[in-house]
Amino acid sequence: MRVLGIETSCDETGVAIYDGERGLLAHALYSQIDLHAEYGGVVPELASRDHVRKLLPLIEQVMAECGSQKEDIDAICYTAGPGLIGALMVGASLGRALAYAWGVPAVGVHHMEGHLLAPMLEASPPAFPFVALLVSGGHTQLVAVKGIGQYEMLGESLDDAAGEAFDKAAKMLDLDYPGGPHIARLAERGTPGRFTFPRPMVDRPGLDFSFSGLKTYTLNTVAEHAQVDGLPDEQTCADIAHAFQEAVVGTLAIKCRRALEQTGLKTLIIAGGVSANTRLRTELEAALGKIGARVYYARPAFCTDNGAMIAYAGCQRLMAGQRESLAVNVKARWPLDSLPPL
Amino acid sequence: MSRILALDTSTDACSVALWCDGRVEGQFELAAKSHTQRLLPMVDEVLSEAGLSLSQLDAIAYGRGPGSFTGLRICLGVVQGLAFGADLPVVPVSTLQGMAQGWLSARPERQQWPVLPALDARMSEVYWGLYQWHDGVAEAMVKEAVSAPEAVVDAVQGQSLDAFTGCGAGWHYPPLQSLKPLSCEQQWYPDARALVVLAARALAQGAVQAADQAEPLYLRDTVSWKKRERIRR
Ligand SMILES: Nc1ncnc2c1ncn2[C@@H]1O[C@H](COP(=O)(O)OP(=O)(O)OP(=O)(O)O)[C@@H](O)[C@H]1O
Numbered sequence: 073m074r075v076l077g078i079e080t081s082c083d084e085t086g087v088a089i090y091d092g093e094r095g096l097l098a099h100a101l102y103s104q105i106d107l108h109a110e111y112g113g114v115v116p117e118l119a120s121r122d123h124v125r126k127l128l129p130l131i132e133q134v135m136a137e138c139g140s141q142k143e144d145i146d147a148i149c150y151t152a153g154p155g156l157i158g159a160l161m162v163g164a165s166l167g168r169a170l171a172y173a174w175g176v177p178a179v180g181v182h183h184m185e186g187h188l189l190a191p192m193l194e195a196s197p198p199a200f201p202f203v204a205l206l207v208s209g210g211h212t213q214l215v216a217v218k219g220i221g222q223y224e225m226l227g228e229s230l231d232d233a234a235g236e237a238f239d240k241a242a243k244m245l246d247l248d249y250p251g252g253p254h255i256a257r258l259a260e261r262g263t264p265g266r267f268t269f270p271r272p273m274v275d276r277p278g279l280d281f282s283f284s285g286l287k288t289y290t291l292n293t294v295a296e297h298a299q300v301d302g303l304p305d306e307q308t309c310a311d312i313a314h315a316f317q318e319a320v321v322g323t324l325a326i327k328c329r330r331a332l333e334q335t336g337l338k339t340l341i342i343a344g345g346v347s348a349n350t351r352l353r354t355e356l357e358a359a360l361g362k363i364g365a366r367v368y369y370a371r372p373a374f375c376t377d378n379g380a381m382i383a384y385a386g387c388q389r390l391m392a393g394q395r396e397s398l399a400v401n402v403k404a405r406w407p408l409d410s411l412p413p414l
Numbered sequence: 415m416s417r418i419l420a421l422d423t424s425t426d427a428c429s430v431a432l433w434c435d436g437r438v439e440g441q442f443e444l445a446a447k448s449h450t451q452r453l454l455p456m457v458d459e460v461l462s463e464a465g466l467s468l469s470q471l472d473a474i475a476y477g478r479g480p481g482s483f484t485g486l487r488i489c490l491g492v493v494q495g496l497a498f499g500a501d502l503p504v505v506p507v508s509t510l511q512g513m514a515q516g517w518l519s520a521r522p523e524r525q526q527w528p529v530l531p532a533l534d535a536r537m538s539e540v541y542w543g544l545y546q547w548h549d550g551v552a553e554a555m556v557k558e559a560v561s562a563p564e565a566v567v568d569a570v571q572g573q574s575l576d577a578f579t580g581c582g583a584g585w586h587y588p589p590l591q592s593l594k595p596l597s598c599e600q601q602w603y604p605d606a607r608a609l610v611v612l613a614a615r616a617l618a619q620g621a622v623q624a625a626d627q628a629e630p631l632y633l634r635d636t637v638s639w640k641k642r643e644r645i646r647r
């Protein structure tokens with residue numbers, strides 16, 4: 073089965089074609105980062121307007137790239153939530169109507185299931201069961217995964233998501249949105265040990281997260297060292313970025329290890345934008361290697377939003393016979409553990 | 415010989431119509447907040463009642479705005495999917511002109527006066543236009559615009575009309591009432607069954623677009639854009 077996947081839940085327009093036998097055939101992404109940069113965050117109305125302009129050209133592009141004709145596409149899937157409702161509607165409306173016009177089935181995909189399954193697109197994919205750490209702009213969750221649609225929520229953030237914490241810390245250091253990659257780059261030049269930031273909630277049992285205290289701590293440290301222009305000197309900024317990243321990474325690593333110990337599982341997958349973070353990857357590999365567990369992740373381009381993960385997840389559900397009616401439903405909120413098992 | 419499917423979801427109304435060589439069939443319903451659920455099923459019903467498939471059409475028309483931003487994009491998304499999927503051109507139609515077309519063609523006695531359709535644009539503004547009946551078509555007398563009600567009053571007074579009628583939800587703003595239209599119906603919506611008549615004219619004149627060229631007409635392009643608030647859990 074060959075599937076066209078569409079992602080428009082936030083500020084990236086992603087389209088891909090995935091073939092159940094041959095794997096990923098083509099993918100294309102248009103990022104709106106520049107469009108939103110001057111606002112320091114995503115503006116929903118502007119995001120929706122841009123999806124309208126970019127989606128059809130991207131579909132034409134990926135079809136041409138892999139030489140797929142209309143007759144070659146067996147089904148269409150699109151992100152149906154969670155996300156920005158107006159942005160979701162663009163991809164869902166077009167995707168569902170295109171499937172109707174082509175006379176092929178369609179299915180709405182859960183954005184976080186897309187993220188969660190993204191490591192499956194890589195050469196040596198993980199096998200079920202495993203623990204998934206979902207770390208993105210809107211989510212920080214630990215999930216026990218027995219199979220597709222068999223998700224047990226182990227813990228999640230009680231306040232800010234990890235990616236959101238990166239974005240807010242970046243803003244305090246006057247770095248561009250989205251801040252994760254900028255913090256990571258700046259942290260490379262940081263002096264280890266100059267600052268030690270608190271690791272939130274690691275002393276408490278359980279698998280929930282909290283990043284708002286770390287946010288306040290970062291803000292205070294920036295203020296303490298601020299010069300006349302309101303920012304610390306360059307080296308201090310790098311040192312703060314380093315300390316911040318270490319605290320986030322350290323916290324995530326401790327909770328991941330705890331989740332593996334609690335479930336008795338030996339495989340961890342990390343997914344979502346923050347899973348692109350190199351420090352997080354190396355730290356998890358080191359920490360979990362000690363307990364004989366393996367870590368899997370997707371290539372950086374498939375950690376942040378993309379069409380390939382939606383095409384993959386949709387293809388699995390379509391091959392299992394799942395179908396959407398002509399009524400298009402999108403949801404801003406949609407708990408991952410409410411999905412039906414395959 | 416032409417067959418056109420028209421769709422509109424620019425307001426609380428959701429409508430689909432089919433033009434077959436001058437005969438118009440269609441569906442219209444009030445579907446606030448459920449356009450995504452209703453639009454494609456209505457397309458399917460209208461086509462199957464006529465015993466037609468998409469490939470037998472010549473074009474797909476859409477209410478291109480002004481109107482609810484989200485509504486315009488739902489319509490455009492579906493239209494692009496249908497048109498790209500079936501290799502059809504698309505025909506954009508003004509929602510305000512569509513309202514005027516429906517209003518004037520519904521009652522011949524209205525056709526001697528111009529009509530001012532107005533939609534609520536929120537933020538104390540209206541989308542509005544002014545149309546007069548000519549040769550079976552509601553023709554624009556002014557460029558459609560988004561304006562404060564007071565500015566509409568000034569602009570209309572500048573036209574020195576003897577009389578005119580009004581339609582559409584934008585008329586709920588009190589300043590507009592001071593214009594004293596001959597009659598005014600606030601419960602009047604764009605309707606694909608009227609839009610499709612305008613689309614047939616446009617198609618005959620070759621005013622079509624490729625599906626990937628289709629765009630909504632928002633009219634309002636400069637507002638203080640608000641950043642997203644993160645949804646918590
Ligand atoms: N190298 C990195 N290090 C840390 N954070 C990163 C890195 N790259 C991206 N991010 C963060 O990842 C987030 C974006 O990830 P993603 O696109 O998955 O989130 P989203 O789609 O906005 O949210 P969600 O998937 O929860 O709806 C941003 O917060 C960004 O700062």
Ligand SMILES: [Mg+2]
Pocket residue numbers: 183187208209344345376377
């Ligand atoms: Mg995401």
